[in-house]
């Protein structure tokens with residue numbers, strides 16, 4: 001659900017109080033809900049009056065539009081295209097669940113239980129005809145629920161509302177693109193963007209592109225950090241800047257000498273793609289957040305309009321010429337949608353075009369953007385700004401109207417984008433926007449049983465008009481001044497500034513059982529998407545109150561990220577795992593943060609960053625840490641304080657998320673196991689060397705240096721021809737080689753899921 005600051009609290013409150021009296025109880029036919037939901041209200045007369053008046057659907061469609069809004073939203077999910085078991089999972093969906101759930105679907109009056117979303121490429125996204133609640137509560141659906149839960153937890157699937165999957169597809173992202181996700185939390189679209197960035201990369205090869213996922217709310221950002229961990233990406237930076245003041249880290253403006261600039265591969269942070277999925281009133285999510293029926297008022301949309309305009313304008317100014325930006329909301333309100341798009345087109349003149357995407361995703365049922373709408377405020381309707389009484393002009397802005405013109409403008413000349421349609425002197429005449437707003441994409445819930453959504457695709461043809469850029473720069477200079485006083489507590493420390501350590505995200509996830517074998521438990525991993533969404537909704541329920549990090553502790557809640565320059569640590573890792581600089585350079589790509597350094601100066605966690613992220617970190621450092629970074633790169637090594645350790649072993653273990661990236665470059669500490677031994681390891685977690693099915697495997701394990709190692713699954717024919725080349729289907733797990741046994745260092749959930757997938761494979 002969209003959220004943001006409510007600018008006009010007073011009118012909002014009055015209207016929502018009024019609307020409480022106008023609500024009605026649910027229809028009898030909505031009987032499938034549990035009693036808790038039944039007691040909720042499923043209508044709001046203000047909502048009905050508002051959208052009838054805005055004519056977002058034809059009169060004859062009204063009843064079906066309202067009817068679907070009162071039905072719970074069907075669950076939707078995506079299969080991670082980069083996941084190792086993508087094909088297996090698709091096959092289970094097609095060959096098992098599509099058939100086995102059919103009877104239950106028919107009982108529910110549906111033709112199909114689950115089906116691929118026809119507009120999503122390669123059948124990777126699915127729609128189920130059961131709501132999330134039904135899936136959770138219904139016993140027959142229990143096996144399906146368990147499957148969804150497990151595969152989501154290990155990162156093979158993502159539960160995501162169908163409409164929320166659309167913006168990244170229209171954005172046309174390539175693996176070498178720099179992408180800004182401006183309002184990114186809780187991160188379902190960031191996850192999708194990362195998937196696209198990584199789509200064609202081979203194991204270990206990192207794409208040239210990257211994603212900056214920004215959100216002003218640090219608590220919601222922590223959900224994003226947790227959620228995107230499952231992508232195992234080195235190409236992500238998470239920031240907590242205000243989107244409208246997002247810095248472009250312009251080195252030319254910061255440094256005076258060209259020679260210094262020459263040392264930096266990039267001198268300004270601009271993006272090939274921007275996703276501007278702004279905070280909004282969120283009435284497109286009524287089906288999954290029925291509480292909104294009670295809270296809905298037209299004031300919410302009005303209150304967010306100007307923030308939405310400035311966010312979109314900032315996004316466009318951070319976009320490279322030739323780049324593409326998506327403006328999207330999960331609201332159906334034209335004030336948050338077409339009015340915002342019209343205003344940014346007016347401000348940008350010919351430098352920005354609204355792209356016609358009718359030929360893209362042809363199976364997606366969509367409606368054109370509106371050209372006519374009205375503004376509602378404090379019980380009154382206005383067709384034109386000239387009708388708004390002076391006393392109400394603080395709440396109703398001229399940019400909210402189709403012409404975007406004030407009384408004075410209406411007598412003057414048109415704008416550079418095109419002449420507006422003449423406004424008749426007739427009081428009842430409606431304003432019609434002359435911009436090509438029909439190119440916007442409206443998704444209405446009753447067209448294909450989804451939530452409501454709005455998308456506009458914008459193309460930056462040339463630099464923005466100079467005064468708009470200057471306006472943006474002025475805003476940022478003012479912000480920078482504020483920031484520099486805020487920053488005094490960490491100025492002396494080199495590196496990037498993070499607002500809060502990642503561990504906060506961990507607090508919300510389940511603990512994995514501590515290993516009995518003397519080493520620290522593996523890092524806490526994966527929580528369910530359901531949990532993430534529920535947490536995000538709880539945060540939404542805080543009424544737009546933004547969370548700022550508590551300013552406690554030595555670093556006052558601001559933890560610097562630093563490049564790891566400790567050669568003893570880096571060389572120790574390189575030697576132990578046999579990593580060669582020419583194939584996988586570690587130096588310059590490893591970062592840590594002060595919160596990860598113990599009081600004795602020992603590093604606890606080490607993160608790996610791609611070249612693109614490294615370049616941005618260096619730029620950010622050079623411009624005085626303008627980006628407030630809360631997470632960066634991929635946690636690759638973690639200090640292991642084991643009981644059993646030898647002088648020559650490395651105290652850093654490889655994390656499970658880091659393993660797929662580094663494995664192709666490891667030349668030491670690798671064991672090759674056949675299915676029997678591999679499955680036994682997953683099942684029993686710790687096995688003594690003589691107890692392996694293949695004695696040679698136990699002998700090789702015993703010969704290995706003590707400490708972290710990797711066990712790679714091979715078939716019998718590959719044994720003896722080691723090293724086996726790693727490819728995208730390679731299955732490997734991190735283990736600990738002790739004095740007498742080999743112990744798995746993978747969470748119980750991951751072991752269980754992997755075992756299940758391997759059993760499915762062997763059945764074929």
Ligand SMILES: C[S@@+](CC[C@H](N)C(=O)[O-])C[C@H]1O[C@@H](n2cnc3c(N)ncnc32)[C@H](O)[C@@H]1O
Pocket residue numbers: 001002003004005164182183184185186187188189190214215216217220241242243244277278279280
């Ligand atoms: C509609 S939600 C984004 C959903 C997200 N794109 C996703 O797919 O999961 C809007 C987000 O904007 C954030 N937000 C609100 N005001 C902001 C601002 N001024 N700058 C950046 N983010 C903001 C909110 O914290 C919220 O997480």
